[in-house]
Amino acid sequence: MKEGPDIxxxxxxxxxxxxxxxxxxxxxxxxxxATELAGVGGITVQTASTHLAKLEAGGLLTQRxxxxxxxxxxxxxxxxxxIESMMGFAAGRGHLRHQPGPKEPALRKARICYDHLAGDxxxxxxxxxxxxxxxxxxxxxxxxxxxxxxxxxxxxxNVGDLRSSRRPLCRSCLDWSERxxxxxxxxxxxxxxxxxxxxxxxxxxxxxxxxxxxxxDRQFLRLFPVDP
Amino acid sequence: MKEGPDIxxxxxxxxxxxxxxxxxxxxxxxxxxATELAGVGGITVQTASTHLAKLEAGGLLTQRxxxxxxxxxxxxxxxxxxIESMMGFAAGRGHLRHQPGPKEPALRKARICYDHLAGDxxxxxxxxxxxxxxxxxxxxxxxxxxxxxxxxxxxxxNVGDLRSSRRPLCRSCLDWSERxxxxxxxxxxxxxxxxxxxxxxxxxxxxxxxxxxxxxDRQFLRLFPVDP
DNA sequence: GCGATGCTTCGGTTACGATCGAACTATGAA
DNA sequence: TTCATAGTTCGATCGTAACCGAAGCATCGC
Numbered sequence: 258m259k260e261g262p263d264i265x266x267x268x269x270x271x272x273x274x275x276x277x278x279x280x281x282x283x284x285x286x287x288x289x290x291a292t293e294l295a296g297v298g299g300i301t302v303q304t305a306s307t308h309l310a311k312l313e314a315g316g317l318l319t320q321r322x323x324x325x326x327x328x329x330x331x332x333x334x335x336x337x338x339x340i341e342s343m344m345g346f347a348a349g350r351g352h353l354r355h356q357p358g359p360k361e362p363a364l365r366k367a368r369i370c371y372d373h374l375a376g377d378x379x380x381x382x383x384x385x386x387x388x389x390x391x392x393x394x395x396x397x398x399x400x401x402x403x404x405x406x407x408x409x410x411x412x413x414x415n416v417g418d419l420r421s422s423r424r425p426l427c428r429s430c431l432d433w434s435e436r437x438x439x440x441x442x443x444x445x446x447x448x449x450x451x452x453x454x455x456x457x458x459x460x461x462x463x464x465x466x467x468x469x470x471x472x473x474d475r476q477f478l479r480l481f482p483v484d485p
Numbered sequence: 486m487k488e489g490p491d492i493x494x495x496x497x498x499x500x501x502x503x504x505x506x507x508x509x510x511x512x513x514x515x516x517x518x519a520t521e522l523a524g525v526g527g528i529t530v531q532t533a534s535t536h537l538a539k540l541e542a543g544g545l546l547t548q549r550x551x552x553x554x555x556x557x558x559x560x561x562x563x564x565x566x567x568i569e570s571m572m573g574f575a576a577g578r579g580h581l582r583h584q585p586g587p588k589e590p591a592l593r594k595a596r597i598c599y600d601h602l603a604g605d606x607x608x609x610x611x612x613x614x615x616x617x618x619x620x621x622x623x624x625x626x627x628x629x630x631x632x633x634x635x636x637x638x639x640x641x642x643n644v645g646d647l648r649s650s651r652r653p654l655c656r657s658c659l660d661w662s663e664r665x666x667x668x669x670x671x672x673x674x675x676x677x678x679x680x681x682x683x684x685x686x687x688x689x690x691x692x693x694x695x696x697x698x699x700x701x702d703r704q705f706l707r708l709f710p711v712d713p
Numbered sequence: 714g715c716g717a718t719g720c721t722t723c724g725g726t727t728a729c730g731a732t733c734g735a736a737c738t739a740t741g742a743a
Numbered sequence: 744t745t746c747a748t749a750g751t752t753c754g755a756t757c758g759t760a761a762c763c764g765a766a767g768c769a770t771c772g773c
Contacts, residue, residue, distance in 0.1 A: 261592070262575035262661055264568065265505035271496030273761080281489060291720060304762055306721055316578040325719050325770040339574050340492065346567050347490035350544040364489070396655050398626015427624050433490055501731075519750060532732055534751055553740040553749050 270315045271343065275300050276308050280317065280331070284340050285465040286372045288321070288328035334424070337371035338441075341430060348433040365434045367467040369460060373445030374452070374467065375432050378477065382448070383429075383440040385481035392427065392440075399427035401444065409444075412480065414451060419443045452477070498543045499571065503528050504536050508545065508559070512568050513693040514600045516549070516556035562652070565599035569658060576661040593662045595695040597688065601673030602680070602695065603660050606705065610676070611657075611668045613709035620655060620668075627655035629672065637672075640708065641679060647671045680705070 271277055275298035282297040283289060289297075295305035309329060312318040317336050321328045331337050367378040374382060383399075386392040391405030401409075406416045419426055428442035440448070449467075452458045457473025469477060499505055503526035510525040511517060517525075523533035537557060540546040545564050549556050559565050595606040602610060611627075614620040619633030629637075634644045647654055656670035668676070677695075680686045685701025697705060 261509060262572045263505075263580045264509065264571045264575050265500055265502040266580050267571060267575055267578075268496050268499030268505060269501070272493055272500035273497070274493040275761085277491075277493035277496060281492065292718095300761085301763060302720065303722085303764080307761085310721085316580075322720095327720070335574060335577065339570065342567065342570055343492045343495060344490045346563060347492050347495055349563065350495075352491045352494050352544075393623060394626070395621060395623040395628040396626035396653065396657075398622070398624035398657075400623040400626075425624065429624075429626075503731080520748095528731085529733060530750070531734080531752085535731085538751085550750095555750070 267315060267317070267339075270312060270317060271340075273308070274298075275304070276312060279305070279308065279329075280312070280336075280340050281344070282465075283318070283329065283331050284337055284371055285460075286337075286369050287460070288330045290326045290328060294329060331371070334371060338430070341370055341433065344433040345431040345436075349436070363466040363468070364464070367458070367469060368465045369449070369467055370430060370432075370439070370441070370465075372449065373430070373439070373441050374449045375430070375439050376434055376467075378467075378469075379439030380432055380435045380437050381483060382477075382481045383438060385483060386440070388484055394429075397429055397438070399429050399440065399442075401427055412451065414444075414447050416444070419447055495543060495545070495567075498540060498545060499568075501536070502526075503532070504540060507533070507536065507557075508540070508564075508568050509572070510693070511546070511557065511559050512565055512599055513597050513688075514565075515688070516558045518554045518556060522557060559599070562599060566658070569598055569661070572661040573659040573664075577664070591694040591696070592692070595686070595697060596693045597677070597695055598658060598660075598667070598669070598693075600677065601658070601667070601669050602677045603658070603667050604662055604695075606695075606697075607667030608660055608663045608665050609711060610705075610709045611666060613711060614668070616712055622657075625657055625666070627657050627668065627670075629655055642672075642675050644672070647675055 271280065278298045279294045282294065291305055291309060292302055294309065295302045298305055298308070300308075309318065309320070313320060317332055318329050319332050321330070365376055367374060367376045369375065370379070373379070383392070386405065387394050389408070391402060391408050393400045393402055401416065409416055416426070422443055424443045426442050426444050427440065428445070429438040430441035431437075432439045439445070452473065453460070455473070456470065457476055458467050458469045461468055499508065506526045507522045510522065519533055519537060520530055522537065523530045526533055526536070528536075537546065537548070541548060545560055546557050547560050549558070593604055595602060595604045597603065598607070601607070611620070614633065615622050617636070619630060619636050621628045621630055629644065637644055644654070650671055652671045654670050654672050655668065656673070657666040658669035659665075660667045667673070680701065681688070683701070684698065685704055686695050686697045689696055
């Protein structure tokens with residue numbers, strides 16, 4: 258009874274709908290202000306403020322004040338992974354909130370998952386990288402091959418730079434909409450960044466969905482084909 | 486706001502201390518009755534009953550009635566993984582409940598994690614299997630090698646039988662006490678079963694800890710050496 | 714300096730859920 | 744049948760936490 262980590266505390270932190278919505282929104286990777294978060298939580302700023310304080314005390318959030326704003330972000334990638342894994346679990350049990358609204362399809366097609374690409378396109382990209390021999394999949398682990406390193410260089414991603422960070426290069430992340438893995442880790446981040454830099458896609462204002470331009474769409478599908 | 490799976494529901498389910506304790510106890514893998522669970526939760530049976538009903542409605546638990554008892558177990562392995570991952574997360578944030586009681590050290594040395602070995606011994610076993618070339622570790626994924634298949638056969642584990650199940654053979658599972666990976670999956674289960682069958686170790690009544698006999702301890706350490 | 718904006722703190726209300734005693738159902742034993 | 748054990752359902756109590764209005768700080772633009 259008194260053994261092990263206290264799972265109830267963080268469960269309770271995530272267990273409030275307003276807080277859960279805020280956390281989910283922050284899984285989008287960008288920092289949000291208290292007022293914005295109050296919006297996504299459907300509550301007033303006062304209430305949001307107390308919620309945010311609790312989340313911060315619990316170690317799930319960090320804040321950075323900038324002028325008269327306070328920007329909140331998830332404390333680190335581990336929090337993002339926890340949230341995503343809970344989403345995957347909830348989706349599997351049919352605990353859905355979505356009356357399939359207008360934004361839903363876009364979200365399933367391509368969205369941001371902390372800092373990398375998720376949704377149909379995310380899964381497709383990983384499948385394609387594996388099929389082309391750029392990434393080795395062993396069990397549920399992923400590893401970049403030499404061929405992959407060369408291929409990535411050709412589209413402007415220098416893997417050497419990424420290796421210097423302590424963060425793992427490749428990591429598989431379970432996609433809640435597709436129920437299959439997509440690519441996370443510093444490489445996943447670098448790939449998404451490059452798409453955004455190239456103008457192939459852009460992030461939307463308040464949602465987690467990623468919008469591909471017609472041109473970007475073509476380029477993406479050409480670069481990551483799926484075998485027939 | 487209305488997009489994605491409802492993470493708050495399961496958060497709330499886990500967020501109650503009594504329920505969290507029950508779930509943690511069930512991570513021990515064996516089925517427990519409502520009264521036993523009331524015990525670990527520190528509540529009366531009436532209260533436990535309502536909690537258990539909620540957990541079942543939420544899809545986290547299943548019950549099987551046998552005579553006048555009702556045996557509760559985690560609904561499936563996904564639930565166990567979710568709980569364990571939350572434990573790992575909570576441990577990392579220092580959300581500990583343990584005033585390091587008497588049972589704590591035993592729990593850190595060897596315990597059961599749903600159906601496989603965790604704790605110091607679990608981590609050691611995986612390390613040793615990797616060092617000896619029985620298991621390939623790529624990224625955070627694990628794969629059994631041909632050599633490993635042979636070695637396992639020699640200690641009485643027929644991998645062929647395990648492959649027939651849909652469940653993955655090797656899976657890495659983050660250990661909350663060691664903060665490193667141990668071996669899960671059907672192979673992890675088979676290994677622990679064999680230790681128990683051989684009488685090297687036994688499960689304890691109400692706790693998740695695994696007790697090795699002096700002889701079993703010797704055999705285990707001989708079989709899974711760590712290089713100096 | 715002044716007002717406007719972003720956010721927190723305080724106080725009081727409200728609602729929900731955890732809790733348990735008591736009564737009720739079901740299975741097993743004698 | 745009767746008694747005992749395991750469990751659920753009901754009803755009532757109680758505590759806590761979510762919530763918002765109002766007031767209080769802090770920072771910016773002017």
